[in-house]
Amino acid sequence: MKRKVSAKHTQWLKKELPILEGEGVLSPETSGRLKTYYDENTASGMNWAVAAFSILGSLLMGLGIILLFAHNWDGLARPTRAVLSFCPLLIGAALSLLAVVKNGGTALRESAGLFHSLAVGAAIALIGQTYHLPSDTPAFLLTWALLIMPLMFLLRSTGSYLIYLALACGWSGVAQDTYGQAAEFWLLMVPPIIRLVYLIRKDRHAPDTLLSLWGILFALCISTGIVFEKTVPGLWIVAYSALLSGAGLLGMHLYGDREGWGNPLKTFGIIGMAMLAYLFTWAEMWDEIGWSYARSGWRHRPWGVWMDGGITFVFLAGWAVAAVKAFRRNSIETVTLAVFPISGIFCFLAGSTASNTDLLNALIFNGFMLFLGIMYIVLGCRNTKLRQLNGGMAVLSLLLVTRFFDADLGFLVRGIVFIILGACFLTANLVMARRKKQQEVIP
């Protein structure tokens, strides 16, 4: 496989080679060998600007067509409207056929995928409008999602994949509201997971793999809470702890020390863990949880307990596998991520079996947040990483500010605390920036 080097850099090198040759830095043979190497072993990556604008263009056109048709067209006869409803679908299908026949590049495949996916929804909505069908949103979203699902495989289109995820996510919300349950969401998640596994195996660092990871993490995070039958109050604490911690650990296993956009799993897992830990610092979160408060009624199905238990078990199993694969004793971040669900399970069990544990559980997670903040400040200072340092200070400040508001202190004390926190932020950032500059000067 050819290495990807942008055309701009290769051209620059080719311009430099004769100059270096003329000044005696490179021999003609070396210069020739360099030129041959870059000609034969590298390929220019795709033009992101072209791809981005093509995708944006088709997205705008697709949305525009939906809006244009949503503006009712009273002047046309019913059969004409019915026939016209097929027009966007016809264009979408033609684009997709072109992309498959020509084995098109990313720009064509993504544009076709996006336009075709939106056109399917537009056609169904337009027929619904023409025949004054009542708004059956769950059925509409499900039909749309199922009809576009194969496009993510056939066109290898991340746009189609993301629209499918958004539809599945939206369906879970409206179906839960309309039918009282949306357990089928888990079946809808199977195709995107298959595509994601394929992408990770092919090239885990490719932009479409990273974007797909971000998409599925958001979808899972939103819909898990929605499709939970909520028959066992508080079980979500265990499920979400395992999901977010498992994601973080898997990110460390698959992407190593990469951070931010380049490691969606770790970034999502750690930010999610911090947010969840913050929620757990309130005693109200631990009030009336566990099997003794199990709910019933028409909204809750008898199998809900098993379904929620099963999902929680799957998340816990995934977390355990990720923990075993990623665990490194010398990495405090890995240990913290691995310990987080254990604390969640412990506190959930304590809250379920014994009474008056709300305060103790909240206290444990206040301690956890404090530790998390200090850990990232120390890691940030040691590794000279501003992101970690500021993240740690943000966690610590959030905890301190919240607890100060709880403590019902006067304006003077609060004012002083805010000033001290602000000063700490500024000083730490200035010191870190100076240290970074020094490191750049003295390599």
Added chain:
Amino acid sequence: MKKLPLMILGILIAAQFAVPFSMIRSRENILRNGELFRFKTRPIDPVDPFQGRYVRLGFENAYVPCSRQVKKKLQLAKSSVYALLETDAEGFAYFSSTEIEKPNKGDYLKTMYIGHRPSWNDKTKTLELEIKIDIPFDHFYMDEAKAPRAERLVRDSTRSTNCWAAVRILDGKAVIEDVFAEGQSLRDLAAGD
């Protein structure tokens, strides 16, 4: 190599066309062969994020008399139920009773059970039961400029005159044909303002 993806894409595109096509065919069949009923209604004007501006029709008789035996079988909300149709002396349709099984004769609407309430029967002097059903023809899509105007006109006109929806029903399925106020189509009424 390209044959299989092309074949799958061909099947997919056929399915994508088949779904809206079957929607059209089923509705056109109802509009051509269905029995015409007039339902008394009161329109209001909301927006559907996917389909645009429409007039929502509020029906007077969404509550239908229901026997205790039928109610016993309707435990879960959204259960399927058949509402039997009759026409009153003025020529307006109303739901006369409900059944769990598909009726063998007469006109009926296949719908969903939403809730129930007790009701006093003046004739028999007994407390009876009524169930609320979902009316599956409560959307009438209009031009986004005309819909609010139509709603305003109808609101004014319903004080003195009747407003009704013309609905075609066939084999339990319904499609709305037009909405009338003061004997005039809502579209013409709104356009002429």
